[in-house]
Amino acid sequence: MDVLNAIVVLLNFVIIPATAYGAQLALGALGVTLIYGILRFSNFAHGDTMAFGTAATILVTWGMTGLGMSIAPLPTALLALPFGIMVTMLLVLGFDRVVYRFYRRVKAKPIILVMVSIGVMFTMNALTRFLPGIGVDDIRFADGERFLISVRTFREMTGLEEGLAIRTTQAITVVVAAICVVALFWFLNRTRTGKSMRAYSDNEDLALLSGINPERVVLITWLIVAALATTAGTLYGLDKAFKAFTYFQLLLPIFAAAIVGGLGNPIGAIMGGFLIAFSEVSVTYAFRKVVGYLGPADWQPEGMIQLLSTDYKFAVSFSILLIVLLFRPTGIMKGKSI
Amino acid sequence: MSDNPYQNDRGNKDRSLTNPVGAATMQPAPGTGRAMQSETAFLIGDTMTGGYGQGPDILHDCTIAVNRGEIAVIVGPNGAGKSTAMKAVFGMLNVRQGSVRLDGEDITALTPQARVARGMGFVPQTGNIFASMTVEENLEMGAFIRRDDIRATMEQIYTLFPILRDKRHQAAGELSGGQRQQVAVGRALMTKPKVLMLDEPTAGVSPIVMDELFDRIIEVARTGIPILMVEQNARQALEIADRGYVLVQGRNAHTGTGKELLADPQVRRSFLGG
Numbered sequence: 001m002d003v004l005n006a007i008v009v010l011l012n013f014v015i016i017p018a019t020a021y022g023a024q025l026a027l028g029a030l031g032v033t034l035i036y037g038i039l040r041f042s043n044f045a046h047g048d049t050m051a052f053g054t055a056a057t058i059l060v061t062w063g064m065t066g067l068g069m070s071i072a073p074l075p076t077a078l079l080a081l082p083f084g085i086m087v088t089m090l091l092v093l094g095f096d097r098v099v100y101r102f103y104r105r106v107k108a109k110p111i112i113l114v115m116v117s118i119g120v121m122f123t124m125n126a127l128t129r130f131l132p133g134i135g136v137d138d139i140r141f142a143d144g145e146r147f148l149i150s151v152r153t154f155r156e157m158t159g160l161e162e163g164l165a166i167r168t169t170q171a172i173t174v175v176v177a178a179i180c181v182v183a184l185f186w187f188l189n190r191t192r193t194g195k196s197m198r199a200y201s202d203n204e205d206l207a208l209l210s211g212i213n214p215e216r217v218v219l220i221t222w223l224i225v226a227a228l229a230t231t232a233g234t235l236y237g238l239d240k241a242f243k244a245f246t247y248f249q250l251l252l253p254i255f256a257a258a259i260v261g262g263l264g265n266p267i268g269a270i271m272g273g274f275l276i277a278f279s280e281v282s283v284t285y286a287f288r289k290v291v292g293y294l295g296p297a298d299w300q301p302e303g304m305i306q307l308l309s310t311d312y313k314f315a316v317s318f319s320i321l322l323i324v325l326l327f328r329p330t331g332i333m334k335g336k337s338i
Numbered sequence: 339m340s341d342n343p344y345q346n347d348r349g350n351k352d353r354s355l356t357n358p359v360g361a362a363t364m365q366p367a368p369g370t371g372r373a374m375q376s377e378t379a380f381l382i383g384d385t386m387t388g389g390y391g392q393g394p395d396i397l398h399d400c401t402i403a404v405n406r407g408e409i410a411v412i413v414g415p416n417g418a419g420k421s422t423a424m425k426a427v428f429g430m431l432n433v434r435q436g437s438v439r440l441d442g443e444d445i446t447a448l449t450p451q452a453r454v455a456r457g458m459g460f461v462p463q464t465g466n467i468f469a470s471m472t473v474e475e476n477l478e479m480g481a482f483i484r485r486d487d488i489r490a491t492m493e494q495i496y497t498l499f500p501i502l503r504d505k506r507h508q509a510a511g512e513l514s515g516g517q518r519q520q521v522a523v524g525r526a527l528m529t530k531p532k533v534l535m536l537d538e539p540t541a542g543v544s545p546i547v548m549d550e551l552f553d554r555i556i557e558v559a560r561t562g563i564p565i566l567m568v569e570q571n572a573r574q575a576l577e578i579a580d581r582g583y584v585l586v587q588g589r590n591a592h593t594g595t596g597k598e599l600l601a602d603p604q605v606r607r608s609f610l611g612g
Contacts, residue, residue, distance in 0.1 A: 192478075195471070199479045202468040208451055209460055210525070211483030 006293035008162040018281040019274070020170040020239055023177035026273025027232035028250065029257035030184065030266055031225040037201040037264035038221045039100075041113035046229060046254065048124035051247035052091060053230025054237045055134045057084030058141050062133070065143065073145030073168065078176075081234055089226040091127075095120050096222050104218070121248075128244045139242040142169055162289075169238040180231055181270060184224070188266065193220060201264065249314065253280065256317035260324050262331025271332060276317050284310045379403035379439075380564050381458070381533045383427040386436035395434070396422050397588040404533065404566045408580035409559050411596065413572040413609065419588040420568045421463065421537055427566070428460050428535060429453050441532070455483055459531030463538045463568075466522035469511030473502050476510050476521050480528030488528065495524040498557060516547035520554065527558065534558065536567040552578055573610050576600050584609060 028050060035043040043049075060080035064070075071079050099120060103113055129136055147153075148171050151163030188194040193216075200207040200217045208214065233247060240246075257276045261268025286306035292299065308315065324331060350356060382403035389396045396419050404410035412420045425431045427438055429450045437446045445453060454460070468476050477495060481488040496503040499520040505513060510521045519539050526534060539555065540548040548571065556578055559565050569575035576582045579596035584605055592605050599605045 192482075195475055195478060196482060198471060199468050199475075199482075202470045203465055205462070205465060206468060206525075207479070209454055209462075210479045211451060211454055211529070212479070 002161075002293040002297075005160055005162045006290045008160055008164050009289050009293065012162070012164045014278075014281050014285050016164075016166060016170060018278045020173045020235075021281065022274035022277030023173050024232050024236045024239065024273075025250075025253055025257045025277050026270040027177055027180060027228050027235070028254040029261065029269035029273045030181070031228040031232070032254055032258040033261070033264055033266060033269040034221055034225055034228075036258065038197055038217060039113070041110040041117065042255065042263075043225075044114065044117045044251065045095075045121040045124055046225075047248045047251035048121050048128065048244075049088065049092060049226065049229040050233030050236070050250065051242075051244045052124050052128045052131075053084055053088035053226065054233035054242050054247070055128050055131050055244070056087040057081055057230060057234045058134065058139060058237070058242060059131065060084055060087075061141050071144070074172065075142045075144045075169065075238055077141055077143075077234055077238055078172065081231065084234065085227045085230045088230045089223050091124075092222045092226040093219070095124075096218065104214075125244065125248060134244070136244060139237075141242065142238045144168065167239070169235075173235045173239055176231060176235060180228065184228070184266065187224075197221060252314055252321075253277075253317040256321040256324075259321060260331055262333035265331065265333040268331050268333030275332075276320060279320060280313050280316045283307045283316050284313050378405060380406045381427065381438075381440050381566060383423065383433075383438045384436050386423070386426045386433050386438070388426055388431050388433040388435070390422075390431060392432075395588070397426055397431070397433075399436070399590075400426075400585065400588055401436075401590055401593075402427060402566065402583055404564045404581065406564055407559070407562055409555070409565045409567065409578055410581040410583065411575040411579035412566070412568045412583045412585060413575060414583075414585035414591070415609065417587075418585040420585055422588070423583075423585060424535055424537055424566065424568050428458065454529060454531075457529075457532035459526035459529055459534045459563075461519075461522045461526045461534070461536045461539065463541055467510045467518055467525065470509060472507050473510050473513070473521055473524075474506040476525050477502075477528050480525035483529060491528055491530060494561075495527055498527075498561075499524055499554065514547075515543045516551060519543065519551055523554070523558070527563075531563065533564045533566065536565065538568050538570055540569065540571060548574070573600070 028046065031049075032043060032046050035041065035046070057077055057080050060083040061077045064076050064080055069079065070076055099116060100113065103116055108116075128134060145168050148166040148168050149164065151165045154160075154164040188198060196207070196212045197217050197220065199210065200212055200214060204214070207217075233242075236247075236250070253276050254273075257272035258269050259272070260275055261270065261272030284306065286304040288301055288303070288305050291301050291305055295301070347356070383401065384403075385399045385401055386397050387395055387399055400419070400423050402410070402412060402423050412423055414420050422431060426433050429438070429445075429448055433446060437444050439445065440453070440456060440458065445456060448456065450460070468479060471479070474492075477492050478488070481491065496506075501517055502520055502524055505517065510518060513521065523534075523536065523539065536555070540551050543551065552574060555565060555567070567575065576596040576599050582592075582594060582596045582599045583590060584592040584599065592599055592602060594602070600610070
């Protein structure tokens with residue numbers, strides 16, 4: 001029995017990566033849930049909004065490093081993020097003006113908007129790939145200090161056999177996500193504009209009667225969603241790597257997170273993000289070493305003790321999605337019933 | 339003219355017997371037989387004819403008015419167009435004929451939002467609160483179009499509806515039916531409206547709560563705000579009404595002060611159950 005080493009292995013390979021991944025999913029799911037709550041449709045273009053935002057941030061990052069700018073030990077992308085957000089806001093508002101506004105004016109049923117968002121998804125998808133230097137390949141753009149705590153320093157510090165690494169990007173992810181969430185909740189619950197957005201989401205007719213301007217609510221929603229999507233995308237890209245297709249695939253865990261938490265409910269989106277991330281990582285992780293440490297000395301289990309191969313990680317979010325839709329369609333936090 | 343048998347001359351054209359030249363042809367046909375004073379009305383939906391969208395007409399030459407400082411009540415049997423008449427006044431119905439005037443100004447062409455900005459407060463029958471928001475946030479949202487300090491108005495509303503002060507941090511959706519209606523009325527009052535329109539404020543609440551709500555409505559009216567209200571409970575509503583309108587099939591059937599209508603044997607027989 002070697003509990004300490006088992007815990008370290010678990011932390012290093014499951015808890016820390018899942019926390020970072022969960023924070024990224026939570027930010028993505030917050031965007032989806034905001035659109036669902038306020039514009040009243042599931043935005044299929046969200047994954048590609050994240051991809052475009054990240055691509056824009058990468059381009060700005062390259063420009064900045066080209067000029068010799070750096071905020072080491074932090075990655076330059078954090079400095080570029082506000083500019084990436086602004087570009088994404090412009091793109092999203094452009095799509096709203098050219099595409100979505102028409103459907104609002106004719107009071108289209110939400111399902112039509114869902115289909116429209118799929119069209120927007122394909123357009124954004126192509127647009128991202130056409131950006132100079134982005135293309136379809138993996139791009140790593142994290143620079144600055146790589147580790148907050150590296151395996152070796154941890155071993156030297158503790159004298160344990162197993163090492164624990166915390167990457168800078170993981171720490172940044174959690175911190176930035178926390179800041180975003182606090183800022184968003186403050187905005188929604190404390191400011192006049194934020195409250196008007198909640199009012200519009202709650203009861204559109206009454207919001208109109210109270211003099212709330214729907215176009216303004218929609219505009220601000222898109223701005224916030226663009227900021228959240230770009231931040232989520234950039235954090236994911238820093239943590240792993242950027243590839244347009246991966247972001248498109250992220251749509252599934254993000255939707256699963258938003259629905260598990262309860263669509264339209266921001267707190268639910270965050271909980272859902274972590275729930276999906278922890279399930280995905282723990283179901284696809286091989287627990288051989290952990291069990292080995294917990295078992296008698298000099299014993300290792302024969303199998304990998306892995307429930308699913310990592311190739312099947314999407315099956316995890318998909319199954320959770322199905323189970324939730326079957327047994328609790330309103331999600332954990334009682335969002336709007338679907 | 340044609341139903342007068344004495345007008346039938348059976349085709350006589352013989353001028354030696356009758357002289358048609360210069361004989362009178364005009365027939366006097368004055369008025370409706372019901373006096374209606376609409377000139378001084380603060381808010382009036384004047385001879386409105388209209389229906390929803392492109393559908394058939396539901397209202398037929400229907401007139402609803404409320405004077406300054408008064409309570410006007412629209413009563414009538416189910417499907418008489420009571421709520422429809424109120425919606426027409428608020429701009430949620432295709433009014434094909436007639437006009438709506440607020441303080442002498444024609445507002446027939448304005449959207450409901452614009453009418454709110456002009457000083458009309460409207461409390462719909464259903465969906466009249468932001469259920470997921472706290473009572474205080476509901477009131478704040480009611481005052482969204484105002485840019486000045488709203489605390490004094492909120493204080494007035496808490497004085498008017500003391501229960502709301504106790505529950506101000508509670509989600510409005512968690513309150514009882516009567517309390518929700520108070521939130522709804524309070525929200526509408528936050529704009530400092532010049533006239534308040536209530537669509538069945540006592541629908542679905544118990545008789546005791548209903549009495550309390552009526553008391554509150556009278557109190558609101560005492561602050562000087564004219565109230566136009568649709569009510570199912572005709573007798574109670576007419577008791578507090580300065581002016582009552584009985585609608586039948588989208589037409590004005592009886593109009594008068596609340597007391598007159600309560601005393602009117604025909605109204606009693608048809609709508610008040612004897």
